[in-house]
Every structure is written in C-alpha cells, then in structure tokens.
Amino acid sequence: MSPRHRNGSAQAATAIAVVADVMAAIIGLWILMYLFDANRANDLVQFVQDTARWLAGWSHDLFTFDTAWLRVVAGYGLAALVYLFLGHALAGRLRRY
Structure with a gap:
C-alpha cells in the first residue's frame, strides 16, 4: 500500500476513535448529572x-x-x-491496514 493510503486509514481510525470517545463522554456526563441530581429544568x-x-x-431500560x-x-x-469498545476496536483494525 502506498503511504498516502495508510495516512487516510490512520485519519479515519482517529476520527472513529474520537467519535466513540465523545459518545461515551456524553453518556458518562449524563450518569454523573443523574447521580449528583442535576437540575433537569x-x-x-x-x-x-x-x-x-x-x-x-x-x-436504556435493559x-x-x-x-x-x-x-x-x-x-x-x-x-x-x-461504544468505546467497538469504536476503538474498529479504529485499531483500520490502523493495521
């Protein structure tokens, strides 16, 4: 593979990992807000x-x-x-290719 192709794979992998991290962070933030009884108004x-x-x-209600x-x-x-596991697993897979 050309170095240019590898660079594109690495960028896509980074983007996927960042999206997974942001999704997990939003969910984690809601858990903290719920536990600390944040003002829902x-x-x-x-x-x-x-x-x-x-x-x-x-x-949600599993x-x-x-x-x-x-x-x-x-x-x-x-x-x-x-989200963290799948996002980082997919990103790792893309980085290898």
Whole structure:
C-alpha cells in the first residue's frame, strides 16, 4: 500500500476513535448529572439527557434493578462501554491496514 493510503486509514481510525470517545463522554456526563441530581429544568442538563437517551436507546431500560440510580448506571454505562469498545476496536483494525 502506498503511504498516502495508510495516512487516510490512520485519519479515519482517529476520527472513529474520537467519535466513540465523545459518545461515551456524553453518556458518562449524563450518569454523573443523574447521580449528583442535576437540575433537569436546566437547558444543558436536558440536552445531555436527551442526547444520552438517544445514544443509549437500545440499553436504556435493559436492567430492572429496584434502585433507579443502579438502573441508570448499568443501562447507560453499558452503552458507553460498548461504544468505546467497538469504536476503538474498529479504529485499531483500520490502523493495521
């Protein structure tokens, strides 16, 4: 492969890793806001909650623990971990080629 092609792969891998990190950071920020009982009437808190709920829609109510904070940590935390794992695995794969 030409060096030019490798550079493009590395740039794509970096972009994928950054997107995965940002997605996980938004979800992690919502978990922290929930745990610290952030004011849900605040626009920033609403934005982070809506974005995290959209990103973690597939795992949002996956667990049925009795305590609400544990459901939030487990459901949203799982989504954040999956995004990190898949994003960095894909980025690593692209960097090898």
